[in-house]
Amino acid sequence: MLVDKKDKAEEKTVKAESGTQYIVTTPALNCRALPDSNADIVKTFKFGETVAVSSIVMKGADVWGKTKAGWVNTVYCEKV
Numbered sequence: 001m002l003v004d005k006k007d008k009a010e011e012k013t014v015k016a017e018s019g020t021q022y023i024v025t026t027p028a029l030n031c032r033a034l035p036d037s038n039a040d041i042v043k044t045f046k047f048g049e050t051v052a053v054s055s056i057v058m059k060g061a062d063v064w065g066k067t068k069a070g071w072v073n074t075v076y077c078e079k080v
Contacts, residue, residue: 020053022065022077035064035071043069051077 024045032039035057045051051072053065063074 020065021080022051022053022072022074023080024049024051024076025078026076029072029076031067031070031072033070035059035062035066037062037073039071045072050080 024047027047029045029049029051030041031043031045033042034040036059051065051067053067053072053074055066056074057064057066057071064071065074065077
């Protein structure tokens with residue numbers, strides 16, 4: 001997989017507050033292997049499920065949360 005250096009430079013990773021929780025606000029939220037909407041789906045969370053996030057990656061306009069299973073786009077979640 002090739003990575004565009006410009007895209008990589010625009011990524012910013014920050015550690016989430018300990019115990020940061022999000023609630024899924026969409027019928028199905030795909031959890032991905034990497035913080036990218038084209039990455040492999042490793043799990044799917046359902047509406048209303050609580051997801052623990054350990055770190056955040058800001059990639060362009062998207063904000064991705066790292067879970068134990070993979071990465072979720074936080075636009076489809078609400079911070080608890």
